[in-house]
Amino acid sequence: MTLLLIEQLLNGLQLGVMLFLMAAGLTLVFGVMGLINLAHGSLYMVGAFAAAWVAAQTGSYLLALVASLAAAAAAGVLIETLILRRLYARDHLDQVLATFALILIFSEGTRAVFGSFPLYLTIPPPLSGPVTLPGGIEYPLFRLVLIGAGLAVALGLWLLITRTRVGIRIQAGAADREMVSALGVDISRLYTLVFALGAALAGLSGALVGTLQSVEVGMGEPVLITAFVVIVIGGIGSVQGALVGAILVGLTQTLGAFLLPLASTRLTGAPDAGQVLASMLIYILMALVLIVRPQGLMGRPA
Amino acid sequence: MIPERVFNWAVWGGLLAFALLAEALGETYWLTLAARAAIFAIAGVGLNLALGNGGLISFGHAAFFGVGGYAVGILATHAQTYTPLFGLIEGTQSMPVTWSVAIVAGALAALVIGALSLRTSGAYFIMITLAFGQMFYYFAVTWSAYGGEDGMSIYVRGGFPGLNTLDPLHFFGLSFAVLTLVLLLVRMIDRSPFGLALNAVRQSPARVETVGISPRRLRLAAFVVSGAITALAGALFADLNRYVSPAMFSWTISGEIMIFVILGGVARLMGPVVGALVFVALEELLGGLSDYWHIWLGVLLLLIVLFARGGITGALTREARRG
Amino acid sequence: MTTKSILTALALSVAATGAALADAHSNGAKIGMISTLSGGGAGLGVDVRDGFLLAIEQSGRDDIEVIVEDDQRKPDVAVRLADRMIQSDEVDILTGIIFSNLAMAVVPSAVQQGKFYLSPNAGPSALAGRGCHENYFNVAWQNDNVHEAAGAHANALGYENTFVMAPNYPAGIDAINGYKRTFEGEPAQEVLTKLGQTDYASEIAQIRASGADSVFFFLPGGMGIAFLKQYADSGVDIPLVGPAFSFDQTIVGAVGEAALGVPNTAQWSPDLDNEANVAFVAAFREKYGRIPSMYASQGFDTANLILSALDKAPVSEAEAFRAALREADFASTRGDFRFNTNHHPIQDYYVREVVEKDGELINQITGTALTDHADAYAAECEM
The missing domain is CATH 3.40.50.2300 (Response regulator)
Incomplete structure (x- = not known):
């Protein structure tokens, strides 16, 4: 039981860091440009499809990951410069509708290009199979790699934002948009850059998760909604909040799905009640956070 | 350019005339479509009250739509199987009863979701309502007592005293009458002190607070009425399809209701009606064009957002947006 | 038009x-x-x-x-x-x-x-x-049939306690009922997963800990792709058996070598x-x-x-x-x-295996699971 619990903790952590890659882009784009981007899930899908295609063509997983970053960033730059930058000054309603329209275009466009059947993308041989952890737990190496990659990206993002000139501009942009452009920073280039960064992270997480799960049309939307829950819990606009929120949501979801049916079987004799509760648990967590801190765990008070 | 008042009457009369024409030509399916449009319009009018008047961008109205549908579905299931609900309440298929239950259930759901969500605003509000909608969706999918993902079939459409609801004309008439009543209600609310205060809250919450009105309570009230109206639409939708399922709770339904409002024109009385009519027509016309027709729907929506602010009503009428 | x-x-x-x-x-x-x-x-x-x-x-x-x-x-x-x-x-x-x-x-x-x-x-x-x-x-x-075939095949393989897994929705419940209807052993554990779930780390951990001698799973579409890839990577070597839905031609290309050699049941094969x-x-x-x-x-x-x-x-x-x-x-x-009297098929169900042939993954018949099989509900049907 203890070993099983530790394994589930690792699983929750792995889910959390992947959610963080999604949520980081969403929250950055919102923090800096004030844009709600529903099409973020489509960029995740674009990354996964690009990776699967490149892996099939070249056989190289590394190239596939590079492709996921590049394709999602390129798609991000495309929609940012053509469409989304016209929406920064609009209200959230227009943003929601326009990015909802983008989901329709991306989903069916992907199907038109890649066909109606899921694509093949699998773990490269050096990273496949289980390893034995201290304590005798057999755990898939690739999931450990995901945890490591996610934490490395988080660290990189933190360094980028706090230690580089671009990062300071991003921070300043989030704090006061007009001030930054008054200081002579080319704000529209900064916006495109931030959007491309967020898109690339989404694309990378699509490729990594797609490797473990499946690469198919519509894969982005469930993740998108969970990522929304993450940034609401963490505080919209806060990258640290996204990290904390993502790990919290990852652990809650994984442990809830594991423990609640067991608890309910013990109490009522059937797992049903626990399953119903488990499927709603992260939303309940979100509601609880809102009652205590409406601006999210790390958000600035409105 | 035509005055909005004239435009509004033209839309109302146009829908009615379309249905009567369909009846005269014996085109039963057009009547079904007209009823579908009228029901979507009711849901849109409901959302518009929160979104247009209250400035509350709810991305979770599918929750209320679904609650309304499930109220009808659950009562019908118990009526079909002659098993009382909780062993106490007899099931029923009488529309006045099922609708009332749907309205109350929708209002309650809106009260809970609203009370929590209204602690926040702006982008938070959008995402939170979206997430609550998903919570209802997952609940319905795992709730095996009422069909889980398969939902519930209602073998015979509910009845309404004095009408034969199985006759498409009667059912359209009923939906259209409900739509008209809901529109009248919303117009009344608009002109009431409550409506005026709501408008004022949207524009400047601080100013309203200084005269001693709580913006949050006002918004919550608007949200509850909005949820109740959308639940009523869900109840009618269940009767239209003779079927309810978790799909009624899905986030794409929330998106679609929002599209009705924006397509037609936010905060305009007939905006959601126009939007629903256009959406149903598009769905019908574009659906056959190609396997990938969603791409064209997406492009069209984008163009409207980018270039036709104020929606169709805004583009066709000369009056400025209310409020 | x-x-x-x-x-x-x-x-x-x-x-x-x-x-x-x-x-x-x-x-x-x-x-x-x-x-x-x-x-x-x-x-x-x-x-x-x-x-x-x-x-x-x-x-x-x-x-x-x-x-x-x-x-x-x-x-x-x-x-x-x-x-x-x-x-x-x-x-x-x-x-x-x-x-x-x-x-x-x-x-x-x-x-x-x-x-x-x-x-x-x-x-x-x-x-x-x-x-x-x-x-x-x-x-x-009938939804249960293909799973009943899987249960019959599990008997033929001598399995006695199977870990049973399906999504929590009516077709998933049909699947579990179908498997248990023909399976003569005892289910080691029954797990209902979330519909649309694509991460099975938690279930795989439970499978590892369950002590079962076999795993029956019904996870159609993307769910099956995800499960099979993760299961193959987990190092757990309890044998799988399942209906054709996770092994069919529409998705077998996406599952890849993880699908090879797993017996799956269907009424048809190319x-x-x-x-x-x-x-x-x-x-x-x-x-x-x-x-x-x-x-x-x-x-x-x-x-x-x-x-x-x-x-x-x-x-x-x-x-x-x-x-x-x-x-x-x-x-x-x-x-x-x-x-049958309820207008549902009476037909044979086969056991298939995915093999690689001329560079393509394709199903091949390895045996018959059930012959002239009818569904369990026909008696309730009054027509």
């Missing part, structure tokens, strides 16, 4: 013989096909449609009109399309639905309105027992050796450039069943047409095929 009408053209070369056959073939029909052709589940619908249209085309008939529409996997859209086909297009026969929940939305009201519905894929238990109807024919299987099937597989590959899936074979059989019935009676004579359907007098790609 709003509907995409596919009028099957009569090839000129057939015209000469066609005239002679015209009398025997004089019963035309209008068929409405509602299938999932967009979004994530589109692969299945596309295959049913392509198989169906192939059969109609091969028949060379120009008096059969097929109207194909996309339900987007949304129940309310399926209902709207059914309303249109019944009220406006005035079709005689409806078919095409892939998913059980959509079938539950459309079928009861369509058959009540006097239309025929032939299911090329979904077979919910609710429509096989008390909810059966004389105008509803299932040409695929290498099934009968005349109709050999011709079908060749014709399908020729026309569409891919290996047909089980879904394509079901679409093909559904069309041929309709054609066989039309040869005997027009749809307008409902009694006679129904009797003609019931006879199932057509060359099925599955070999023997007949209908």
Whole structure:
């Protein structure tokens, strides 16, 4: 039981860091440009499809990951410069509708290009199979790699934002948009850059998760909604909040799905009640956070 | 350019005339479509009250739509199987009863979701309502007592005293009458002190607070009425399809209701009606064009957002947006 | 024009013989096909449609009109399309639905309105027992059947305690019931997963800890792809057994080598050796450039069943047409095929294995799981 619990903790952590890659882009784009981007899930899908295609063509997983970053960033730059930058000054309603329209275009466009059947993308041989952890737990190496990659990206993002000139501009942009452009920073280039960064992270997480799960049309939307829950819990606009929120949501979801049916079987004799509760648990967590801190765990008070 | 008042009457009369024409030509399916449009319009009018008047961008109205549908579905299931609900309440298929239950259930759901969500605003509000909608969706999918993902079939459409609801004309008439009543209600609310205060809250919450009105309570009230109206639409939708399922709770339904409002024109009385009519027509016309027709729907929506602010009503009428 | 009408053209070369056959073939029909052709589940619908249209085309008939529409996997859209086909297009026969929940939305009201519905894929238990109807024919299987075959195969392999897993929705419950109905051992543990779940780390950990000697899983579509890849990578070596849904041609390419060697059960396989099937597989590959899936074979059989019935009676004579359907007098790609009293198939179920052949992954038959198998609900059906 203890070993099983530790394994589930690792699983929750792995889910959390992947959610963080999604949520980081969403929250950055919102923090800096004030844009709600529903099409973020489509960029995740674009990354996964690009990776699967490149892996099939070249056989190289590394190239596939590079492709996921590049394709999602390129798609991000495309929609940012053509469409989304016209929406920064609009209200959230227009943003929601326009990015909802983008989901329709991306989903069916992907199907038109890649066909109606899921694509093949699998773990490269050096990273496949289980390893034995201290304590005798057999755990898939690739999931450990995901945890490591996610934490490395988080660290990189933190360094980028706090230690580089671009990062300071991003921070300043989030704090006061007009001030930054008054200081002579080319704000529209900064916006495109931030959007491309967020898109690339989404694309990378699509490729990594797609490797473990499946690469198919519509894969982005469930993740998108969970990522929304993450940034609401963490505080919209806060990258640290996204990290904390993502790990919290990852652990809650994984442990809830594991423990609640067991608890309910013990109490009522059937797992049903626990399953119903488990499927709603992260939303309940979100509601609880809102009652205590409406601006999210790390958000600035409105 | 035509005055909005004239435009509004033209839309109302146009829908009615379309249905009567369909009846005269014996085109039963057009009547079904007209009823579908009228029901979507009711849901849109409901959302518009929160979104247009209250400035509350709810991305979770599918929750209320679904609650309304499930109220009808659950009562019908118990009526079909002659098993009382909780062993106490007899099931029923009488529309006045099922609708009332749907309205109350929708209002309650809106009260809970609203009370929590209204602690926040702006982008938070959008995402939170979206997430609550998903919570209802997952609940319905795992709730095996009422069909889980398969939902519930209602073998015979509910009845309404004095009408034969199985006759498409009667059912359209009923939906259209409900739509008209809901529109009248919303117009009344608009002109009431409550409506005026709501408008004022949207524009400047601080100013309203200084005269001693709580913006949050006002918004919550608007949200509850909005949820109740959308639940009523869900109840009618269940009767239209003779079927309810978790799909009624899905986030794409929330998106679609929002599209009705924006397509037609936010905060305009007939905006959601126009939007629903256009959406149903598009769905019908574009659906056959190609396997990938969603791409064209997406492009069209984008163009409207980018270039036709104020929606169709805004583009066709000369009056400025209310409020 | 709003509907995409596919009028099957009569090839000129057939015209000469066609005239002679015209009398025997004089019963035309209008068929409405509602299938999932967009979004994530589109692969299945596309295959049913392509198989169906192939059969109609091969028949060379120009008096059969097929109207194909996309339900987007949304129940309310399926209902709207059914309303249109019944009220406006005035079709005689409806078919095409892939998913059980959509079938539950459309079928009861369509058959009540006097239309025929032939299911090329979904077979919910609710429509096989008390909810059966004389105008509803299932040409695929009752949902439980393929899982019952898996249970029978588990017995044959000598498994005694199976870890049983399916998503928490009605077809998932049907699956577990089906497996347990034939399985003679004891389930080690039963786990219901979330519908649409794609991370099975938690379940795999439970499998590892369960001490079971086998794992039965029903996870269609993307869920199955995800599970099989993760299971293969986990190092857990408890053998798997499952229905064909996670191993079929539509997804086996995405699962890859993780699918190799796992026994899966189905009523059909591309290498099934009968005349109709050999011709079908060749014709399908020729026309569409891919290996047909089980879904394509079901679409093909559904069309041929309709054609066989039309040869005997027009749809307008409902009694006679129904009797003609019931006879199932057509060359099925599955070999023997007949209908039970509840209009669900009595047929053989095979054990298949995915193998790599000429650089492609494809299913091959390794044995028979159940012979002349009927579903468990027929007795409850009063027709």
